[in-house]
Amino acid sequence: MANPTHRHTRTRRDKRRANWKGQSPNLSLCSDCSELKLSFKVCPSCGSYNGRKVLNVVEKEE
């Protein structure tokens, strides 16, 4: 098993922990309805993934 051979400095530890947040989710446009969606996830507005309908989305009337 990999074991740490040296202890890192406080600065190095804190630098590592400083940027674990603040990452925006991967957004992309749906190829079906061109709505903003999470990449590698089924589109929430039309329920399609990879050009295929995989979910029956209940249409909301607004």
Ligand SMILES: [Zn+2]
């Ligand atoms: Zn869509």
